[in-house]
Amino acid sequence: MRGDDQMTGKREIFGTDGVRGLANAGAMTPDNILRLGMAVGRVFKNGSHRHRVVIGKDTRLSGYMIEPALTAGFAASGMDVFLLGPLPTPAMAMLTRSLRADLGVMISASHNPYHDNGVKFFGPDGFKLSDETEMEIERLMREGPDAGRAGAADLGRVKRIDDAGARYIEFAKAAFPRRQSLDGVRVVIDCANGAGYKVAPTVLWELGAEVKSIGVEPNGFNINHEVGSTSPEKMQKAVHEYRADIGIALDGDADRVIICDEQGHIVDGDQILALIANAWKKTGALKGGGVVSTVMANMGLDKFLGDQGLKLERTKVGDRYVVEEMRAKGINIGGEPSGHVVLSDYGTTGDGLVTALQVLAVVASEGRKVSDICRCFAPFPQLLKNVRYKGGDPLDADAVKAAIKAGEDKFGKAGRLVIRKSGTEPLIRVMGEGENETLVRAVVEDICAAVEAAA
Structure with a gap:
């Protein structure tokens, strides 16, 4: 089947997970980010109380550009800004509620390379925004910033919160059963040189584990580079070297995890x-x-x-x-x-x-x-391939439609196809799954070839 393209309505800025793109280009330039902050501020200002937004980020160099642009936009709209520094995305969701903020913001492009960045938003309940709210934000951005400017006496204030990491550490530890300990458990933790590089090893150590940390030396450029959940090879190697019981690999903003067992198997x-x-x-x-x-x-x-x-x-x-x-x-x-x-x-x-x-x-x-x-079931053979495209919609091409139909006919009831456009990158994702691995590979490669020819 052809998958959902992840868009509802005619959204131009937001993808499947906030706003994301090449840093200092397109939607991710300082002027656009400032306008985004002002538009979001207009949406979330409701009532006469002092409105509060919390902002965290990962370790990308461009965070130093995006954070002040967002801060200026929120302050210009009359919202007080709390800056929390490098923290995992889930910490931002938690702290939005804990600090009783009207809005939470995470500056991150998740598992993408350092040259990309993005902005994720959380409502006061800690949940991500709805499609409808994101479309309203885009509408206000098109209107321009003038309507959202606060008066000189109503500008927002900015404050840095120094103990935000410690708050998240205690929150995470509370998710582990109090009667249990990790004494005697040897853990390799790969933090992807990202947002979890301080807090994740600390949590494991405080719970009693013997911790070997990798991917904990961010320099602004090495986030997700040959480390983390999308590149688990270093974690697997470290598990063998240190005879660890388990390997844990986070992504750049620590909202996802891949594990390997003591043998290095994913x-x-x-x-x-x-x-x-x-x-x-x-x-x-x-x-x-x-x-x-x-x-x-x-x-x-x-x-x-x-x-x-x-x-x-x-x-x-x-x-x-x-x-x-x-x-x-x-x-x-x-x-x-x-x-x-x-x-x-x-x-x-x-x-x-x-x-x-x-x-x-x-x-x-x-x-x-x-x-x-951790081996609960034998997975069906599955293959996912990504095809990059430059413009238009290759999925509308007759040759691609024919290749998809041919693949579905070959699978019958013994397999399935999921074909969709990425919501964050110009990619067509082609996934095939079925009982016969050779057939799965052949079907996926035929469709990818058709997409490449149409791209």
């Missing part, structure tokens, strides 16, 4: 969802009778959950849509194969560290090896 988001769902079912903590994931979730996860009497509810790609479905169905576990896992008992968005702590809680309670615990 445990992806689908296996993590299965593990936590099964553990929570046993303790009675699981709510809603199932798990929410996206159209990209492996069919093996669907089968595993079904065997446990649980449902897999699928959404279009994007953690925001996962969260919306979780809230609608009363489900407290959701996520994506990428390791973006949302545990609503603890937070409102993906949290790589808190997710890893749930896995470690099972390891600590059962006393078995990670390789024995």
